Amino acid sequence: MSPLSLESLLPPYIRSFEPYVPSRPDDELMRLYGCSRLFRLNNNENALGPPPATQEVIRRFVPPRAALYPSGDSFYLRRKLADRFGKDPEQFLVGNGANEVIAFAIKAFCEAGDNIVTADRTFAVYEWVATFSGLEARLVPLRDYAFDDRGMLARMDGRTKIFFVCNPNNPTGTYWGRDRLRRFLEAVDGRAIVVVDEAYCEFVEREDYPDGMSLLDEYPHLVVFRTFSKMYGLAGLRIGYLAGSLPVVDAIRRACVVYSVNAVAQEAAVAALDDGNHVLESRRLVRESRAYLEEELAARGLPFVSGEGNFIMIRLPMSDTLAYRKLMTRGVMVRTMTGFRFPNFIRVTLSVREAMEAFVAALDEILKR
């Protein structure tokens, strides 16, 4: 039999694309690095977990129901979201994490020769999905750690189909205020879709932070992404959604995989939306943790970038990947920022006091040596 000729079977953009390699499971990492406990400060998970009512829904899930298909289009969750935001249920699409809805949007609007525009140092999945779909990802450098609206508009051409704006930005925590976002939406003016990824919006307490949902009626080319992975602590169940105008969502639905969201995730998400206290408690935790960590970092003369969201970015006087390994041996897992093109920075999730103290103690040790 002739050898399998992958080179001729694969499109060039797949051949040259490098797959993302996720971290190994915690117990494997602990065994490898010889630590007996592990504080996960790498993925911006909510240390409080899901809201109590949501935890109860998960506990009450009847195992035999696992044999049944879930609602293929998250029927009840979309109704709940519609009630919550004063929209039509058809304005929502639910996916297996926000990553999946990114793929839905790109598949719906882009074909060979098209491009998307986003920032060079932001959540990587917009760029990845575009690249492995054979599309050009135009990456505009951040300006003062924030998305550069003028720079992005300057990269737009007749083949630009989608702008991705991460608001607040992961990992810098910067955000566009209401006026700036409006100006941008007006400048694009229906010539392209503007996706505003609000994965961390529930953590933001600033007055001028725009609620994308409230702008949907005014701007039919706006699409808002949200997730249950961060504030609502459902990262392990993988559930996120998008919202937009009816014609736009109807278009995206054509590229949408149904039945990709499991039954537990749908029910847990419905319950999560009702728990306002959880949001307040999580914000309080993040606020206190940020204050503590900023003070500790300042005391050590370590520069940091601290904005919105449950994370903070720290510049180290050493390689971030070396710091990662050394922190791992001390049971603390952070996110290196080289992959985000911020060499020597780490991103740390703002978590409970015990974890933050463990991080600071470990940081002291590795910087002392």
Next chain:
Amino acid sequence: MNMMHVFRPDREVSLTVPPRAAFLPVVTAFAEKSALSFGLAKAEALSLTLASEEIFSHLTGPGAAADNVTLTCRDGFYYAELKFSFQTRFFNMRAFNLTSSVACDGEELPAETGLLIAARMVDKIRAHYEEDRLEITFRKDKAYPETNLGEIPITGPLSAPVVKTPDTETLKLFSRLLLHHAPEGICPRDFLIPGKLADMAASGEYGVAVAEDARGSLGGGIAWWREGSGLVEFFGPYLFGQPQGATTGRHLVEACIAAIAKSDVSGIYSRLPSPFLPVEYFEILGSLIETAANGAVETPVYYRQIREDEGGVSWVHPLLEAFLRESCERLAFAREVRLTHEEGEASYPYSVLSATFNRSRGRAVLRPVWWGRDAASNLEDHVRSILREIPGIALFFEIDLGRPWQAPFTPLLLDAGFRPRVMLPAGGRGDVVLFQYAAGGGRP
């Protein structure tokens, strides 16, 4: 940025033929025409053609190739290479050893004569064997004219420098600046040939970034490349006329890191550290002994991991265990160490080593291609032969800890006077340990 071999239809042609002598003219015509089409001059194309003739003739012999042979000729911009790919269960690789000689007592030449001739025709050979399939690649570099346009003066400190990917003319200017102004011993000789550097960058195997100001004055640059493994070697940053403490070196390093940050590269390293290197971006893996004008100098190997470390398995001979554990502990690499032992299993009679020379940098690197029972004498022959040919050359041997079959070379290396100096994390299939030869040394 493209940092690896990417299939491009206009740069690669292939031919599949049965291993029968009748097809020899087809094979040689294919090799010659494609080499010429890809820019080799007549003389270099002829070398590649002769190599193809010798190896294909060998493959038509009994038991060599079990099935069709596929030839692929690729344009590497500054070289052309010809790959033979075929199924085989037994292929005598012995003749590819640098030190092979052919004993010819009678009228008939031994079968490996052709392989030996092929090996000497080209600039580089690499072999890869997996699941009964062997790939042998021959590479021939293009010849470049020597140009000398005189010294290019350097300009003063740049005002508001911008780091960018250079166009061809800027690359050639960068090359000339390196020739006249780079400190000695920190720049590969190929970089000093303007046309070659331009082609090396155009090939996609090398990346280059330069710093220039709005008037187009060039203040420095950095280059990097990758050859097969998960590591990228970088050179520089080189600065021209920039004051001490200028951030240009840092910006060049950041540009290099940004260019590969989202690739599958696991780390970058420098064995020729520049005096302008911002050391806070790097860790020191160990050191190598470099020969300089004032004698032997211990030179640090700077390294930076790009991806978060995933841990891994390292297969080591017991004699290398202490070195590996010390390296992993010092550098905080999580490795599961597995010891290898010889337990009476059968092995092939002949070993094969590959040798890569870099005369301008005064170094040669040996790598195992095949383990065989004659490994000790083969290694000795290589050491003797290389040192006789180039006295004083720095001699290295690389063992890939991700390939357990290479571990038995360890005691032979120690006996022959090699010492483990540096562990290159994920430098091959697994970590690579770089041994350096120390004259007169035996096993410690």
